[in-house]
């Protein structure tokens with residue numbers, strides 16, 4: 580496919596086959612990280628209602644989707660998190676839990692790691708560095724040690740161990756206004772450091788570029804670095820990444836049940852080309868997604884800069 584690119588304007592993009600439903604089931608979180616692109620935190624009250632949540636498995640079935648990617652907030656704090664996981668797994672759908680690791684040691688969540696292992700849920704967890712001060716600076720005091728405790732707990736159930744079938748992926752995002760380094764090289768360093776210092780195993784490292792939106796955008800504005808960072812993203816645009824940006828195969832659903840091209844567009848309130856559509860309307864008639872236009876804007880350079888960035892990490896070597 581040929582993509583038209585003109586300076587400062589993100590190229591037009593069209594959808595490929597739909598494989599994944601990414602659902603944000605609520606903004607409540609036990610943390611308040613400074614780079615959080617959903618402004619999640621303990622006092623957020625927005626949670627998907629039960630009627631909407633019950634539509635998710637129906638969408639998975641009708642569209643024959645292979646992957647349910649559950650995000651938040653801390654998605655495990657939703658009272659229906661487990662029932663959604665159980666239903667999707669009973670349908671043979673692969674489930675990804677975007678876990679912040681500290682939720683595993685919150686009171687009332689003691690059985691969570693065992694539940695996830697028993698149901699073979701893939702875990703993708705943020706750990707922006709293998710050094711304590713760096714993680715605590717970005718994610719809050721004490722978060723690093725609690726994350727290590729969470730990782731040890733997951734390893735105990737087999738997560739991240741070779742041949743266990745239980746994938747434990749860690750997510751790295753840079754501090755400040757830098758692009759992530761090469762994913763493969765950084766993964767080797769993370770594996771060495773976490774094993775040598777804490778005896779921890781994990782499956783893969785995903786490097787993700789910070790998006791200049793929401794809380795991180797505010798931070799850049801305060802430090803006078805927003806324009807510089809946006810220019811870096813634009814100047815680092817790599818057209819090769821356009822083939823695999825996540826919006827080409829994924830639909831994102833917000834806590835109210837409305838669909839978006841991706842989680843970032845959701846947070847920015849950029850509706851899909853066809854206007855606001857609730858998932859209940861997707862059940863009335865099967866929609867063909869392939870070939871449909873994706874709503875792009877300047878923040879999209881955050882997905883294509885350098886080695887690229889998606890919810891599954893870098894897009895190219």
Ligand code: SF4
Nearest residue numbers: 608610612615619679
């Ligand atoms: S743990 Fe995740 S969802 Fe919660 S505040 Fe941090 S980045 Fe946001």
Ligand code: SF4
Nearest residue numbers: 824826841843879882
């Ligand atoms: S920000 Fe969203 S719409 Fe833009 S390229 Fe990335 S995934 Fe696609």
